[in-house]
Amino acid sequence: MLTYLLVITLITCTTVAFLVWFNHPNHACKKINPDFKKTLFIYPHPDDETIFSGGTIALFCLQNKDNVFIVSVTSGQRGDEKLKISESQLKKVRTREFIKAMGVLGAKNYQVWKFMDGETEKDELKIEQKIRQFIEDHNIERLVTYEKYGVYGHPDHICISKICTKVAEDKEAEIWYATLPDKILRLSSLPSEIKYKDKKIQLSPQKVVDPNHYINIFSLALLWRKYKAASKYKSQVLSKRFPLWVTILSNWKEYYYIKTYKKNH
Numbered sequence: 001m002l003t004y005l006l007v008i009t010l011i012t013c014t015t016v017a018f019l020v021w022f023n024h025p026n027h028a029c030k031k032i033n034p035d036f037k038k039t040l041f042i043y044p045h046p047d048d049e050t051i052f053s054g055g056t057i058a059l060f061c062l063q064n065k066d067n068v069f070i071v072s073v074t075s076g077q078r079g080d081e082k083l084k085i086s087e088s089q090l091k092k093v094r095t096r097e098f099i100k101a102m103g104v105l106g107a108k109n110y111q112v113w114k115f116m117d118g119e120t121e122k123d124e125l126k127i128e129q130k131i132r133q134f135i136e137d138h139n140i141e142r143l144v145t146y147e148k149y150g151v152y153g154h155p156d157h158i159c160i161s162k163i164c165t166k167v168a169e170d171k172e173a174e175i176w177y178a179t180l181p182d183k184i185l186r187l188s189s190l191p192s193e194i195k196y197k198d199k200k201i202q203l204s205p206q207k208v209v210d211p212n213h214y215i216n217i218f219s220l221a222l223l224w225r226k227y228k229a230a231s232k233y234k235s236q237v238l239s240k241r242f243p244l245w246v247t248i249l250s251n252w253k254e255y256y257y258i259k260t261y262k263k264n265h
Ligand SMILES: [Zn+2]
Pocket: 044, 045, 048, 154, 157
């Protein structure tokens, strides 16, 4: 009995110590005390926003959901790794999942745009115009999207990041690039190369932009909402190595590289 208790205590202590280390950012990464500006979370596919910014969205919505806007640029109609159904059927499924996830996160302003999954580069100009219009229509003060490699190299992630950077530079707007610290990237076994159609993108944790800020989502309300929202995406494999609840509940922070562009006048 004593041995049994000792083993349990040892396992618990090791797990807690690992989680504390895992969630401890390096000294250059500062905690954000958000000021709840009008924020547009813009990601290429339904589920990207929940995985990288679900806690942030829930936190902002608890404060003032009128100031929170979420856009998925495509409906992810080609993300058929799990469900082998037609693009038009998958489009409906993933749009429904997105709407459910937004409900869980407490969002009220959200849209799925009609661009084609995997082909955002072809529509770069149209997407850029639409983002500019959206920013004007809703007086957006801050953009949130992927860092420049889209964390794991998906061409749509890279493309939307590039467009947002261009728009933020022009508007001298604040932009938050969602990213991950190297130690988490290493544990997530990032592929060293991603092939997409005729393209090859070389990846490494060193290439992915390091965060300079984080949002603390270590509260039951935020972590639980993020987990429940992620679990709405039944058509997708959101966590390969561990059960989804382990992946979400063991990540207590969301990381960003924050930049405010200023033109040289
Ligand atoms: Zn994506």
